Amino acid sequence: MITIDPYAGERLKLSPFYIREKELNIRDAWSAWNGYKFADYYYDAEYEYFCIRNQCGTYDICPMQKYAIQGPDAAAMLNRMVTRDVDKIGTNRVGYAVWCTDEGRIIDDGTIFKLADDRFMLTCGSPCTAWLRKSAFGFNNLDITDVTDEIAALSLQGPTSCAVLKKMGLTGIETAKPFDVMHFPFHDDTLMVSRTGFTGDLGYELWINSGRALTMWDELYDAGADYGIQPYGETATDMARLEAGFIMPYMDFNEALKTVHFEHDQTPFELGLGWLVDFEKPHFSGRRALLKEQQTGPKWRLVKLDIEGNWPAIEAIMYNDEECSEEIGYVTSAMWSPAVKSNIALAMIKSEFIDGELWAEIYRAKELRQYRRMARCSKSTKPFWTHTRARSTPPADY
Amino acid sequence: MPTFDAIIIGAGHNGLVCAAYLAKSGMKTLVVEGAQYPGGLAQTREFHPDFHASVAHTISHFSSKIIRDLRLQKHGYKKPNEFLPTIGMGENSEHVFISDEVTGCISDKDADNYKSYEKRMRRLAKALAPFWSETMPRVGNNNASELITFAKLGLKLRLLGKDDMHEFLRIASLPIRDLLDEHFESELLKASLSWDSLIGSKIAPRSPNSAVLTLLYRMAEQSRGRHIIPASGSKQLIDSLCKAVTSAGAEVRCSAEVDKILVNGNREGLRTTGIRLTNGETISADHIISAVDPKQTFLHLVGVDYLDIGFTNRIGRLRSDGYVAKLHLALDGMPEFTGLDKAAGRLIIAPTMDSIEFAFDEAKYGNYTEHPVMEIVIPSIYNHSLAPDGKHVLSAHVMYMPHNLKGGWTTEAHAIATQNALKTITKYAPNIPDKILGYEFLSPTDLEREFHVTGGHWHHADIAMDQMLMMRPTYEAAQYRTPIPGLYLCGAGCHPGGDITGLAGHNAAQEILK
Amino acid sequence: MSQYDAIVIGAGHNGLTNAAYLAKAGLNVVVIEKNDYIGGAAVTRELYEGWKYSNCSYVCSMMRQALHRDLNLSRHGLILVPYLGTINFGDGDERLFSYHDEQAAYLELKRHSPHDADAMNRFQADLTRYSQFIRKTLLRTPPEPTSFRPRDIMEFLFLAKQLWRLGEREIYEYIRFFTMSAADFLDDYFENDLIKAAMASPGIIGTALGVYSPGSSYILLHHVMGDVDGNIGAWGLARGGMGAISSALANALQEYGGEILTNSGVEKIIVDGRKATGVVLDNGDQISARIVVSNLDAKRTFTQIIDREDLPDSIYERASNFKIRGSSGKVNIALSGLPKFTHVPENRYINRGGQGFTGSMETMERAYDCWKRGNWSDDPFVESVIPSAWDPTVAPPGQHWMSNFVQYCPPTLADGCWTPEKRDAFGEAVIKKIERYSPDFRDLILHMEVRTPHEIEEEIGLTEGNIFQGELTIDQLFFNRPFPGYGQYRMPVENLYMCGSSTHPGGGVSAACGANAAREILLDLKCRNTVPKDDFYDE
Structure with missing residues (x-):
């Protein structure tokens, strides 16, 4: 070994x-x-x-990370672990999924490949070996292999x-x-x-x-x-x-098991992944906590921002007005989009401010000298960039 | 499919207590028990033709509130007037006798110190007593009314006066060895006094953090931790509890082993609906209350599919390996212990605290010691129904015998462990080997199998600071409710813990009736 | 008879810190020391020319940087250099290298257990969280639980608030962590025995508990809550040896006008009408002062240098019962070259960190079992570091000295007291252990110094040679340290204070005890507070 x-x-x-x-x-x-x-x-x-x-x-x-998960209990084990209903993923189909702690905080996201009724492949950005072992505890007919x-x-x-x-x-x-x-x-x-x-x-x-x-x-x-x-x-x-508009671990969210500070991790609802949480499923890990959150609403929301001007809002702090009266959130990812020629970002905003004005405080160096600018932001509900070719089948020859 | 308001799984004493309270309040209650007889570890069984014994051979701090509430005396429970003295057995036929005072082979200083020691421990035990019969609040959920319990505890301690409060905060986590070293000179006395703080859990005299609270728990009742054997043994208590249950209109069904707790899941979430027996029969009920240990309840009866992952693993990590084996001897006459007129009492064979510690050392690595330490009673002195006339039963708790024995409890391992125990007893009572008509040695693995208790653990899980109070068996199930609506716990794996107290059953009933 | 504002007994690092802050407030302070050198257990001595052993404590991570900065210790000659990496040796050929670099650390753990490599992330995050809470209390005075004074109540509220901020689940986890054994705690995370053993080893250092004893996980935390420049759990070497810390503190003290009197053992603290008024030295001299501060351990202070009649009831008993158990030994070895270890790359980085001759959980626990029986183990747990690999000032060029900390070593042996022969036999057990992993180790040895609890007690005056001035168990921590009711540095005799590791927050070269005591003393004397607040990298 x-x-x-x-x-x-x-x-x-x-x-x-x-x-x-x-x-x-x-x-x-x-x-x-x-x-x-x-x-x-x-x-x-x-x-x-x-x-x-x-x-x-x-x-x-x-x-x-790639894990082969197989055996008669594979589907049950995955179904308890992730928030979506694995039974609804067809054979030879892939499903994006998140999995949470008992408290409903996201441990990681990844994709589940259903290769047969009792054979799956799970991929994720960083190792999840320890949590998979915890998830498998109590299931006897199951084999999990790291095939990375x-x-x-x-x-x-x-x-x-x-x-x-x-x-x-x-x-x-x-x-x-x-x-x-x-x-x-x-x-x-x-x-x-x-x-x-x-x-x-x-x-x-x-x-x-x-x-x-x-x-x-x-x-x-x-x-x-x-x-x-x-x-x-x-x-x-x-x-x-x-x-x-895809989220990235360690940029837009933290893995719940690896955060030091309370609630420096996120829930699916905070990240706008509520669509992945299937309450039709009677049980999955974190369901009770998430149901409660669904009722009370998430504390934070990840939003897509279109920001005026052309200064990328990297690591910017978000405010509710140009005078910076109240800090309402922070930018997680930001860049100038070459495809759509706009200044885009993802930001976590406290829910109560989500419908008000959004301002980003942006710093930028020009030839070693720092400049500051308050930039008005507008929320965007769609991905910043999409193309029909991404979805059409068969795709046309481009 | 028959329907009940409440089904209690397991007719151990906690299950029966809980059932009696529920039935008394008018709930239609059923108790199902896998074994042939009720009583769990307190049931009395025949281990050799015409010789009977109970794993729990004495009763020490059964709740007097429960005796009153359930009118157990009316149902046949009779508390004997006499407490068993604890007798420390010295290696050279010297003895210490511990009852209200200590006598025997000790210095005057020790005798004096015992008085002040016992008084203070009693004061502390009394201050804590109410909290054993109360549900522990959850911390950190900002629920003011529940936090009052903590405020009350703080106040109660403060009212003891600065000295006692200071002392409590210091000794609560103290290894029992340090506490006793501070008070006494006699090793034999110290070892005997340490016994009740240790037995049942995986701790030894030098282990911090668990022993003193265990001791205070055991001293909480009016009996102050002293042991009794009712006239017809532990059976009397179980019988009276069964009567209390049935006279309140509930049913106790034995030989009905539960296979599954049935859980229904839909969009609203989960809820228990009933139970399925191993014979395939299903019985439905609004409340399912498990007196079975938490590991079996959650991991086997419920199944992990219905539980959160973190919760499941915390239950899986509960320390629930038993370290106490049980020895029953069928004797042709009264055993004679050298230097002791009559073996009337609880005999502790542990000449020094280190003899306990060193016996424990082997168990840490999954072995058992050649020199076990033990607690012996001759229950047939008090309860004549246990053995034929003129014959006797010797009952011993033997430590430390790990459930997880390296190589497993093979026939050979079993035989050696039995021999070790017999050899040790023979040192103190040389005539015993000639009198043995039959014997039974129950390793923790045997206890697990015979009594359906994980790890063969008396307390269902170690009584230790990290498995106590609002963390017993784990947070989210420490208030007798579980993450699954309709499912409750009422066994020794809940606050306040093991031993025959009935408090877990009592507290659970209060929560269910809320 | 000379007259001072304050006498501090014992020139260990806490005594010097305490005196420095008193002097900084303008008080006339003298530190008296029985030895002819200062530093207590933070000491560097040149027993052989060219070889500067840090005879006792050997690495540093708990030193409060707020104090380091505030007392200008760098200007007074102190520089702390972190060392990178440790090798943990298993019972057999297994080696576990701890790398500072994240990817290297991950891959190395993965070599032993992919599961544990992943679990380590969570373990580190959890430990960091636990230590962040504890660290907040280090430079604060514990509240008195029986008191209704606003100050104590406010302090409890502060702590409750910090605890509450962890969230419900973490509060429970915190309580569990605090009361569990290191072994049980680690079983929550890891499967590999060597990884567990390596992580558990801080849980036994200096303590009379084993890895299986409940409460040892707190001691584990006590050793990893320190940091070097924000790297929690990192350890540093003081350039020039641990004595550099003491001499920098002494320089700071003298710059503020304080005095140090060496070769002056204290015979007795003079108590007059329940008030401490001064001390009698072993040469008969008397020194009087407004207050007396003892940097000696609680047992020594109250059972050896104060008359029993001068103490209120029960204090003598409390002091006698104070748990201060010698459990550690130290072997300093001068080497003619850098030792080579089997199954270890000859890599200049990893070979210059520390060595943990850890073995396994069971090996460590069995060593504890020997201690319980009054013996040392033939297979002891040894934690080593070769400071000369980093610090050119402590050994001649090309030659090295190796500091070997040994757990466990009993204060008295089952067959009687320590003798020079038994001491050497103990040293031999340590060499044999190292030899198992470094076959030509013995050939490199030039000379060595073996210190059992007996030597530690004799030289430094730590009762039983306990390196923490008292066990770090819950019954002796925080407001219980040293005794319940006396957790705020004021002692049962008026004008008498304590400032050593017998007080909160306990052992380790943190200087926090001395600083906290100074803050309380200055409050009582109605002087301006000179002690800074702690600072944190991460609130």
């Missing part, structure tokens, strides 16, 4: 795609995610971002992504609806493709046994050569996901 290499702790793990990525990462811009060496960007973040919106790009999601290292995964996002996969030989991929999972034979193995992603754009995620990772990469890049395929890193992902 314990590897003998005494240096193991000091070296970052390498993704199965690392050999290819290293060639492409001209700037050597690496950081770490879940103990894996991981690219912030390869050449230029903004260039990579436009690959997502204009052609297609690949994002290495090998470091993402065994399954290589690559996200392919962008308007030409479907065309690339077709060219790669994945016949019928165009029939996959959003959140569908399809399986394709691949060199004596199976390539699993799900129509999922974290960019709000047309896109797919490819899942393959680690041993075949490089073959898959090569075939994908061969197929994508004429469709502008490029790797993209964390920075571009963060831009695309914010435009799509």
Whole structure:
């Protein structure tokens, strides 16, 4: 069990795609995610971002946690753990889900792949091993395996992504609806493709046994050569996901089990994920607390903001008027959106101020000198950026 | 499908007490018991042809309020006039006798100190007494009326005077060894006095944080912790409780083992609807009250599907491994203990506090000691129905025998443990081996199997500061209500804890009737 | 006969701190010390030329930075350097490296248990939360529970408010944590025995409890609630040895006009009409003062240097019953080179942190079982650090000194008192233990100093050699420390105060006891308060 290499702790793990990525990462811009060496960007973040919106790009999601959950009790265990009804997810479908503490605070979010009635894959951004073990306590017919290292995964996002996969030989991929999972034979193995992603754009995620990772990469890049395929890193992902209005752990929410301060974590209602909480389900962990919250209303709300001017409201404090009479919240993520040419942000606002004026206090340095500006914000209910291609099946060739 | 207002699972004394209160208030009540007879660990069974014994061999602080409320004396319970003295058995045939005063092989100083020690402990026990028979409030929920309980406790302590309050705040968490070292010289006396603060839980004389509160709990009643054996034994108490239950119109059904507590879930959430027996029969009721230990109740009878994950794991982590084994000997005549006229009392074989501590040391690692410590009574002296004329029963609580024995309680392990216990007794009563007609040794695993109690633990869960008061068995279930509407707890796994007191059953009934 | 405003008995770090704050308020203060050197247990001595042992305490994390800054200790020569990483040695070949870097720490834990690597996040968050609460009380005087004075009631309300802020669930968790054993507490989080053992080891240091004893999880917290520059749980070395802390404090004291008198043991505190008026030194000299502050432990103060007749009833008994149990030993070893350990990379970073010869939970507990029986264990728990790997001033270039803290070591042995032979046998047990992990360790040894509780008591005057000046159990913590009713630094004799680790918040080189006592004394003497409030990185 314990590897003998005494240096193991000091070296970052390498993704199965690392050999290819290293060639492409001209700037050597690496950081770490879940103990894996991981690219912030390869050449230029903004260039990579436009690959997502204009052609297609690949994002290495090998470091993402992947758990295989199987056995007769798998569905019951998941159903008690997450707030949505897992029974309503069809076979070969994917469902976005959150799971909460007994107090209804979000532990993490992730996706559940239903591969058979008794076989699931759960993915999430950071390890959830301890909570899964707690969740499984009391269920006897169940096996949970961390398959993060065994399954290589690559996200392919962008308007030409479907065309690339077709060219790669994945016949019928165009029939996959959003959140569908399809399986394709691949060199004596199976390539699993799900129509999922974290960019709000047309896109797919490819899942393959680690041993075949490089073959898959090569075939994908061969197929994508004429469709502008490029790797993209964390920075571009963060831009695309914010435009799509997706939340990110450690940016827009904290994992409840890892916060030090009381209520520095969030509930699904606070994050606008009430739609994931299925009270038709008689029981799930945190249901009583969430039902109470649904009745009294959440204390905070995460809102999408369109902010006047062009100063990104990074780490801004929110006020109820231009004079800063009362602090009413804080910005969690902010940027200038290249796609919609607006100044966008996500912010947590105290519920009682949600319908009043919203002002962000923004600081910005110009040539080492700090400037401050109060910017009026308006709430946006829709994602900042959407495109019909993200939802239409079959997707047109873009 | 028959319908009741309340079903109580388990006819141990707490279940019966709870049932009696509910039935008295007009609820249509049913008690179901898996075993053949009611009484749980206090039932009296035949362990050898014509020889009977009860795991709980004495009664010490059964609530007098319950005796009054339920008119148990009318139903046949008779408190004997005499308390059993506690007799500390020295290794060289010297003895200390503890009753209202201490006599025997001790210094005058110890005898004097005992008086002041006992007085102070009694004052503290009395101040705390009301809180054992009351529901503990939840903290942190800003409910003023419940917080009054804490204010009352604070005031009560303050009213004892500065000295006693200071002393209470200091000794409440003190290892019993330190407390007794401060007062006494005689090791034998100290070991004997420490006994009641330790037995039943996984603690030893040097363990902080649990012993003194346990002792004060045991001293809460008028009996001040002294033990009795009613004329027909623990059975008398159980019989009178059963009578109280049935005369109030409720039913006690034995040999009816519960398989599941039925929970109905819909959009409104969960609610218990009834129970299903192992024979497949279902019985419905508005209230299901479990006198069974919390682990079995939640993890098996309810099932984890209906519980929150954090809650389930806290129940799973309850420390509920028993460390006390039970030895019953069928004897051909009265055993003779060297230097003791008559074995009339509670004999403590633990010559020093370290002998207890060192016996415990082995148990920490999942072994049992070669030199066990024990409490012995000869119940047949008081209750002649236990053995044929002229013959006797010896009943002993033997410590520390871990439930989680390394390698398990195999036949061999069982035999060695029994031999160790017998060898120890023989040191003090050399003629015993010749008199043994039959015996029974119940390891915690045997107790678990025979009496359906997790870990074979007397108290259903260790009485320890982190499993006490509003944290017993865990917050969210410490006020007898559980996270599932309609389901209540009333067993020793709730506040105030184990022993034959009936208080958990009493308190639970008060909550249900609220 | 000389006359002072205040006499502080004992030039340990708390005594010096206390005196410095009194002097800062303009009082005429003298600190008297029986040894010819100052520092008490925060001391560096050059027993061999070129080798500066921190003979007793060896690392520092609890030092209140508000005091450090306020007394200008840096200007007086103190610099605390955090050291990175620790190696924990299992019973067999397992090694657990604790890295400062988050990703490295995660991967290393994952090597042992993926479950525990994840659980560690929660463990750290919970411990941080618990310590944040406790830290708030360190530079405050505990309220008296029987008192109805507004000040005590306000203090209780303050604490209640801090507790309430944790939320309902956390209040329960907090109470549980406070009363559990380290083993039970850790079982809530971890599955791997070596990880548990490594995390549990702070729970036994300095205490006569084992990892299975209820209450040991608080002691665990007591050791991790310190910080170095906001890194909670980090430990630092004082450049030049722990004596640098004492000498910086002494410099601060002298700059404020205070005096230090060494080679002056106190024979007796003079009590006149229930008031302390001065002291008699062992050379017969008398010094009188308005107040007397004892930095000695509670037992020593009330059973050895005050006449029993001068004390109110029961104080002598309380002091005799004060739990101050010697349980630790210390072996300082001079080495001709940096030791190499088996199954450890020869990596200049990880080899320069600490070493925990931890073994397993059971090994630690069995060592405690030996202590209970009046023996030391042949397989002791040893916590080591090689300060010279970080600090060029404490050993000759290329050579090193290794500080080995040993738990457990009884104050008296089952077969009688300590003798030099038994002391050396104890040292040998420690070398043997280290040798198991470093086969050529013995060859590196140049000389060594073995200190059992007997030596610690003889030299520093800590009763039974207890490093905390009294057990850190609930019955002796907070308002119960040292005795119920005397938790506010004022003692049963008028004008007599205590300022040592026998008072709240207890042991460790925190200087908090001395500062808190000074605040109370200045209040009584109606002087301006000179003691700063604590500051926190995170409110």
